Amino acid sequence: MSVVTLKINDQDVSARDDATVLQAAREAGIHIPVLCYLEGLSAVGACRLCLVEVAGVNRLLPACTTRVQEGMMVQTNTPRLQNYRRHIVELLFAERNHVCAVCVANGNCELQALAIEVGMDHVRYDYMFPALGVDLTHERFGLDHNRCILCTRCVRACDEIEGAHTLDVLGRGAKARIVTDLNMPWGESPTCTSCGKCAMACPTGAIFKQGSTVAEMVHHPEKLAFLKVARERREWRV
């Protein structure tokens, strides 16, 4: 392991050579918005909100999956990036049925917070209003596809941290959706351990505790990073 030096937003930053641009920026106190990235889970670079400009590279690169390099010049918040990010958030809202006012995660939602952050005062795309269902068959948790943004944080938490791999993605593109096991009702899943890590990981109100009322669902994504650190470094052992 060695240390590299790079510039992020014209600020000198040093980072481990195996770090990503996102990690280096966070360590330097530079904010880059994310949705699909969650500390403790593998990075997939799916949501494209963390795209950054790197000098000498024609295309935009996702900060969560791009390794730092010596002498790298990174810009994280240019007008072009701000414009793209707002479009991405608008597309997420247009794709499914997000009704913040009556959502269990109202006030505790990363998508809602991002909409505020990027200044989304309206959506320029036509809403698709897809007819999507809610799975309430599990005794402890519910899954509302209307509010799912397909970030796959629940899928990775279930696979990488719990090890059950109950959740996965069915279909492609706009028709993709989260399924339990071989597309069966969640309550009938033989693999689900009811651990709730998916609910901790979910950035919106898509996965929620049964019986939650409006604005009552609080996620705890930080617990996943804690579990990961505790398990790998065995910090709980005395």
Add this chain to the structure above:
Amino acid sequence: MSTRRVVIDPVTRIEGHAKISIFLDESGEVRDAQFHVTEFRGFEKFCEGRPLGEMAGITARVCGICPVSHILASAKAGDDIFAVDIPPAAEKLRRLMNLGQIVQSHALSFFHLSSPDLLLGFDSNPAQRNLFGLIAQHPEFARGGIRLRQFGQEIIELLGGRKIHPAWAVPGGVREPLTPEKRNHILCRVPEARQTTLSALAFVKRYIAEHREEVENFGNFPTLFLGLVSKDGAQWEHYDGYLRVVDSEGNILVDGHDPRRYTEIIGEAVEPHSYLKSPYFKPWGYPEGAYRVGPLARLNLCTRMGTPLADAELAEFRQHGNARGIVLSSFMYHYARLIEILAATERIEQLLNDPDILSSHVRAGGAINKLEGVGVSEAPRGTLFHHYQVDAHGMIRRVNLIIATGQNNLAMNRTVKQIAQHWIHGARDAQIPEGLLNRVEAGIRAFDPCLSCSTHAVGQMPLVVQLFDAQGRLIDEVRRD
């Protein structure tokens, strides 16, 4: 041979969208009048497929004036499906919030929407005949009314965290207890609220004595009255209790009826000219089973108000009624509304001094123990029914909402007809004076209808009055957007 149809569109200073059609015969006399509600919302349909826990939050969005009514009825339907008894403090806190809402909604109806007609005159300049005209000419009266509404809104905000759509009452109880600081804050404001109400009551009593023509022709006819009365002694009730139905003579037709069995006594009819459904008293059929709900009905139904000042006012109010004390004129809704505000201030004080009210045990746990539940409470405008069917996982399968305003639909139609027939004559070709049409609108205002609630539609409250000739041709229209 020509007859006319006069259209008032929109009806102003009410909550929601409506228009009125007045049908004239060949000689220009009023043959019929209809009250149309022109908006549609669809809550009963789009709530299907949602989890039960979300229903209080979703149905609260039916209305920005009386969200608390929907939250409470929905939470009670949830209690029924959970099959739980909620903690005593939760019931008292829910009652407190409902009383806050009755105060704010009644204050809005009387001071902001209707009092310009009464203080400035039905025939006064319509450009000034509104809250702003009131502030200019009667600033202390307007200020008192605005502060009274604020008092009610503040109770809702202190309990639920926000004035409008607080997601606070939930199946099993409420989410947050009351703190001593908040209790003391509300208590400090009670005397001013009561004084404002007593002043307004004195004004209304004078007005009624001096304006007999309006009192006797604003929806003054026999109907049934329906509402909740308390389980102990049939007192005035706003949150729980039994359904009671009395006729215009004061005979009790239904008593001690479990509101969860409402379908045994209430039928629902639909008219092609309005999105507002027309509930009726089933044993009497449609439309003979027309009944009224709301402040006037509640005062006609109860044995007493249950608090000293309001009971004294009720005794005086009943002097205006028939031998059994039943008051029939819909104009008296205004009077009844003020007596209810007075009762609410007394009960708010009682509840805040109740030792249970600060308890932290305010929510019972529960699960889906029944597949059907009904929640009933008294909204400011009358009895509100939420009826849900769920599957074993708590997914909503069917929703039926009966909103207070819908239950007054038949009476509102008869009211506009009665007012039109009394004031509009020989209007074959001549323009109808605006002040007369305003009386027709004011007849609707007396009921304080909340049309966006009752029909489930969107928007502010414009009104149309249309005048039709005998061939059904539209010959005059008064429209306000």
